[in-house]
Amino acid sequence: MAAPPPSAGSAGACMGLRRRCQRLLYWVPVLFISSILCWSYYAYVTQLCLLTMTNIGEKVVCLVAYHIFFMLFVWSYWKTIFTLPMNPSKEFHLSYSDKESLEREPRGESQQEVLRRAAKDLPIYTRTMSGAIRYCDRCHLVKPDRCHHCSICDKCILKMDHHCPWVNNCVGFSNYKFFLLFLAYSLLYCLFIAATDLQYFIKFWTNGLPDTQAKFHIMFLFFAAAMFSVSLSSLFGYHCWLVSKNKSTLEVFRAPIFRHRTDKNGFSLGFSKNLRQVFGDEKKYWLVPVFSSLGDGCSFPTCLVNQDPEQASTPSALNSTSKNENHLFPAKPLRDSQSHLLTDTPSWSETSGKAEKGKVGMSNPALTMENET
Secondary structure, three states: OOOOOOOHHHHHHHHHHHHHHHHHHHOHHHHHHHHHHHHHHHHHHHHHHHOOOOOHHHHHHHHHHHHHHHHHHHHHHHHHHHOOOOOOOHHHEOOHHHHHHHHHOOOOHHHHHHHHHHHOOOOOOEEOOOOOOOEEOOOOEEOOOOOEEEOOOOEEEOOOOEEEOOOOEEEOOOOHHHHHHHHHHHHHHHHHHHHHHHHHHHHHHOOOOOOOHHHHHHHHHHHHHHHHHHHHHHHHHHHHHHHHHOOOHHHHHOOOEEOOOEOOOOOOOOHHHHHHHHHOOOHHHOOOOOOOOOOOOOOOOOOOHHHOHHHOOOHHHHHHHHHOOOOOOOOOOOOHHHHHHHOOOOOOOHHHHHHHOOOOOOOOHHHHHHHHO
16 A cells, blocks of 8 residues: 655655754864864963963963954854844835745846836845846845845845855855954964974974873964964955955855846945945954944945946046936936945934934944834
8 A cells, every 4th residue: 555645744854954964064164263262262271371381471372362363253153143134125125016026027128127116216226237227036136236146045144245154154244244253263263383392393293392191282283273373364465455456255156146237346436445345444343253343234326336327527428428327227326325435425424324223225224124124
């Protein structure tokens, strides 16, 4: 007698169990890094500083400096992992009537007409390769500039750079600064360990010190620190280059397409302004894992903004106006939170910051997400 087919409820339960197992597996790289970090703490503090070093002054200096690097490393790593990626605000989601219209219309120009109506008041400059409105059919929203859908998180992420398995999180607008600091402080952490451990590594290697339990820890600690330093230095250098050019990892592989042309440097405003867009105007927060990035993640100033019809002020801009009369919809002005990057004003004033509080273009992702829910 044939077995009865599985019910829909059991199939759903199996899918739920599978998703939970996948989520647990995603934490394996984080647990690996955490275990390496815990072991390195024991090896450096106990085996090297307390049991091997004989000079009291050297012990104190190394322990104080080590704990500073360790604290900054753990703090930035924690913030990178547990800062929720920001998603597009409600204004980018289609209304119920627009969703119904989109479902009724056949694919093609008629659907684009629905999307053009939905996006006419949104500050969007980029398009698909075919020149169409960038739309996510899984999240049912018009994608803001630099926003991409993450297949692992199954969400649209603002200014998505990449999904990093080592932090089990998407690196994007809300935590990109934390990710950069994590790379910087982990590199300094490894370099500091390798530099202070080197002389004792050589002594153990040449049998200048007696064989003890500390020998294995100190020698392996040097190898691990040196190995991670090489990989981290290349990764950190690459992301420093990305910041200097105001690019994301995804934009390196596929240049953003604007209404008039593809431009791989379309969001670059110059080194200083590119740096401020990630780290903020107040330099006292640059090296601290506290959110200080400029803007709201939904709109970004571009070096091409003056070529838009509504902002034409130069002969070249006027020429581009005549060429772009058939734009899908007219260019929209930049949000107040970003437009100051195109000027020479050094920073926001406190009064303007208070006036912007509660709007979509605020600089604190936690507050933005509260307003969205």
